[in-house]
Amino acid sequence: MPAPAHLLPSDPAVTDTEQALARWEDDGGPAYAVAPRPQDAHWLRIAAALAERLPELAGRDDVIVTCEERTRSGAPAAFFPTTAQLEIDRSLFAPLRPAAINPNQVGDEANYPVAWGAFTHEAAHAAHSRWSTPPPLRGSALDTAAQLLEESRVERAQVSRRPADRAHLRAAIQHLVMPDFATNGPTDRWEAAGAAGLILGRRDAGILDPDETEPLHHAVHRILGEETLARLQMIWTAAHATADDDTSSMLAHARAWCEALGAPPDQPQPVPVPGNRSGGGELAAAVGQVAATVTANEAAERTAQARVTAARASRSRAKATQAAQSRQAANIAEKVFGPGNRPFTPESQRGRGRGGHAASPVIGSRLPTAAEKAAAGRLARALRMAAYRERTTTVAASTVPPGRLNMRGALARDAQKAAGALPTAQPWIRTQRRQGPTPPLRVGIAVDVSGSMHAAAAPIASAAWIVAKAAALTDPDSRTATIAYRRALTAITQPGRVPTKVTEFDADGGGHSLAEAADALTAALDLTAPGTGRLLVIASDGRYRSDEAARAADRITALRAAGCAVLWLAFDTDPHPLPGATLLELHDPAQAVTAIGQAATTALTATTP
Template structure:
């Protein structure tokens, strides 16, 4: 769902039908809600579609909390009467905790006549204020609140490209850092992107507002409304001239903020931003259903092992003197570690301390290799389809143990992710070479998105297997020049028997056959590591 919050509603609750399959959940959570709120007058309804247009909501007049059962799944997934059930439905339980925070601490009402924009800002500020109060009263609830926040954000649906929506993002994420629901590390990218839109001085002023809101009492609605007016003044929004929250005005920072949200979601999911992006991109640029997969042959498995060994030697071809700890002599005695080892032995545990330090030779530090391979899948490259299919599998498996990241992308009438980065496919995807060549620029931009080809601090290479007969020569040349100037080497492998275009700022090799093209890519990767 798009970036949004759950809501306190002053209207009457929805008329969601009472699904008998979900009645045990409604009953169990109604019995449980006094634990979260210290209130015994609340009713909880769990049903598909409950909560209106939000995942959950609280109706103070009806003293009712609704949670959309969509975030649970099936009613038989667990027994809601058991204390441990919340671990199986952490998002839904986090929603229940969030609404419990509103039921306990959101006791103020928006005064009649308040402009809609001001009321919307006050609601945004109330999100982190109520959670802050709930966490202060029940510290264990932070776990569930954080889980709900991290699983209900979607960077694709969040319009965050103007001051209003950048401020919304700040209120929903940055303010939760000061509320101690999420951490500053979680949203480093978000903070930078918001700053790029509204500037550091205004962000500091907004932070003063939400930190002030965290100190406002549960019934002090006038203060919350005053803070909302102040928020609007900081962002330059006139509530009298703006009848509703502003619509986004697409601008240059849209991609930056979307990337910041991607960084945040990747961190909370326990993966790198590149891995998170790769999965999202693979979903959008997956191969056609008509393309088949097969088991790798013994020769392909052997080729992957051989290339892995070559990459490993390239990283360690010039060992340098260094020192490393050791549990046994010879070497220099490290007194503190020796004492620790004796204490561990005296306690009857296996010693893990390393009392000795010996001279040794270690491989020099090498930057990680990021290699993108672009394969022309037009009809003229049909002879290269089979060997390049195998090359994608071989490269992915060879990179696994060598601190390298590879990705293979096909370009024909569309860009297709053949092998996503940081994945070792079990089967070989067999490329079908048909149609024309119109998606080269899209494929290069996709490779840059997946592997950061313009990002310094890493060893980057783009290998293209194509005759170079592209319909957009000049835009393609500008893109290649941009990569070259950013420090990314471009290797272009052109079939010797096909006429085509030769691009500047590339190392262009004429491949006599498809196997030679595959070998040339492997040789270039090894050479790049040896020279790094």
């Protein structure tokens, strides 16, 4: 059984260097000088950083930490309670270079999990190993059993205080404890029991999982028998509940361990009979299976954690992108609808076409015709019907009027009174009807005034006025805005203002800034905010460059996802609407009334009041 030689009750051995330094005061010779190696300074820095991190693990600030090329204990890491020293082997940090190790930085321990696991285990001893075997019993079977039980006891106490340390302790067990068993398999009952105490004991301490240790459990069960294994399990379970400074209880548990295995407590631990390998190969194979299962589970855990981390990072990037787009949209809306009402060229369109300030596409305005007024009135009625909410009806029972008297309830109440019972019947039925809130409309209109829309300029101007006027007539809280777009954006109707005249356009420009027009309308009208009926109307033939179409399609997708309906009005025989928009092919602007009314109905129905 691998001896737990890393919790040493005596002072650490004195090295040759320390002996040379400890000269008599009257020795007149020069002091012993050690020639430092380049990496020693790094290891001193690492040891100091580990000492700074130790209080968070052990709750102690009096422990000295050293990183040794060869530890004085011979173990990968050790803790000396009498001198409050903790040493750790530098090889545990391999293959990292010392310059790349920075324990001061929280999270850096993920780069050397085995070293940090060993460090955490020794920190658990520093925090919880407050008892020691009396000197006369040191080196005996009782001392060995007590130190074995202490291994899982301190780890259980550590994860009870700091559950996150479990992952690091598992790494140390996987790479430092199990390989010892796999190469030097237990050869007798004493060593088989030791394997159970060190590995199965950590299962019951919550460090390892039952499915991981099942092969070893079956192997030890066949060697020790059911009764002995159950007795040992009771012993290490009792040790887990023992206080940190309860020396007598820990020695009693160790004595019971020796008695269960037939070993004299005050004698050295049993030595395996030479040549007797009974059960050794089976136990070594079982420990190998445990290690393989732990490795697989850790890999699966890392993969799952990586997915979670990637998902969080993706959500964080999405939120950052959305916030940046919102700020950009608010900036564009301020430029488009701000004072002066001058055409605004977005950054994506600058450098294209002629230089200088963009010209406005507006060439004049006229009074609406009787047909356009009638169409606006019909559309307004359709929008009001879409916004109508049926009254909700609530039926409530009561012990007193007003309401309709229910005779069955009245008789039940009289019977309860006659029987001397507390009346609970409610004979009065009251019906309440309430009108649900009607959400206002938010309608954004984007009109394409590029050169390909020249023939449709007049009907588009008419349709834009009809939609804007109808939305304004539905509710005092409804708001609408209109933007004409080509390379530059021009505000036609300011948010919240009712158009009195039909604005006429000159469709002869180049470029298509539909994405930026949608951003400006979204920011000005809150088209992504719930609580209103939201609608974006686009009048265009859809003949865009691929980059313009891609950016505009992203905006349409985002609006649809936020609950905003998107209509695409086309006055061309071969329209190219973008994905996500509902196409309405028209020849007469008045034809849009019914279709827009239906679309608004859908949008308002989905609105949460």
